Amino acid sequence: MKRLALLVTIALVFTAGLPSLLVGQDKPANVAGKWALTVETAAGTGTPSVELKQDGETLTGTYNSQVFGKQEVAGTIKGSAITFGFTTEFEGNSVKVTYTGTADASTMKGKVTVGDLGDGTFTGKKQ
Numbered sequence: 001m002k003r004l005a006l007l008v009t010i011a012l013v014f015t016a017g018l019p020s021l022l023v024g025q026d027k028p029a030n031v032a033g034k035w036a037l038t039v040e041t042a043a044g045t046g047t048p049s050v051e052l053k054q055d056g057e058t059l060t061g062t063y064n065s066q067v068f069g070k071q072e073v074a075g076t077i078k079g080s081a082i083t084f085g086f087t088t089e090f091e092g093n094s095v096k097v098t099y100t101g102t103a104d105a106s107t108m109k110g111k112v113t114v115g116d117l118g119d120g121t122f123t124g125k126k127q
Helices: 002-026
Strands: 033-041 044-046 049-055 058-065 069-078 081-090 093-103 107-114 118-126
Touching (some): 058 081
Antiparallel strands (some): 033 044, 081 093
16 A cells, blocks of 8 residues: 555656646747848848837747848747748739748757748847
């Protein structure tokens, strides 16, 4: 009986701490702020900027580039996995621009998809 009580106590202690450990793993990176991006595509290199606002895992903000001008962005950050983008008109066509990758409080990197125009890579540094 004492052995069973000991096993139950150990199990309760272990499982009581487990949720807090799991929550810490899912906490989104803090990516709010101004970012300088470098984008590499087959069409060349670009240096857009993005200012992100963060409410938990939800991202909103403003994107600015020479190609697409100023755009409102929306996205998510789950742990270190980031996704954000916008849809705009480009040369008479609707183009969905999506950034996906990983981020921490000061850097991000990943892939950018520019509708049917192609893919590329990006890196970013918080300003």
